[in-house]
Amino acid sequence: MSFLVDTNLLLRSAQWDHPSRPEANNAIQRLWAVATRPLIHNGLGMSARVALDEIQ
Secondary structure, eight states: OOOOOOHHHHHHHHOTTOTTHHHHHHHHHHHHHHHHSOGGGTSOOOOHHHHHHHHO
C-alpha cells in the first residue's frame, strides 16, 4: 500500500523552530495511528514493523 505525503508536512516536522511544527507532527502521529489501528476500527491493520517498512 502506498501513501502520498506532502513534502511540506515532512519539512515542517524537521524544522525545530517552525511555528507549524507541532501541527505537522500531530498529522504524522495521526497517520501512524490509522496505519496501525485494527481493520475493525477503521484502520489499516498494519503491524508496527510493516508500518515502519512502508514509511522507509
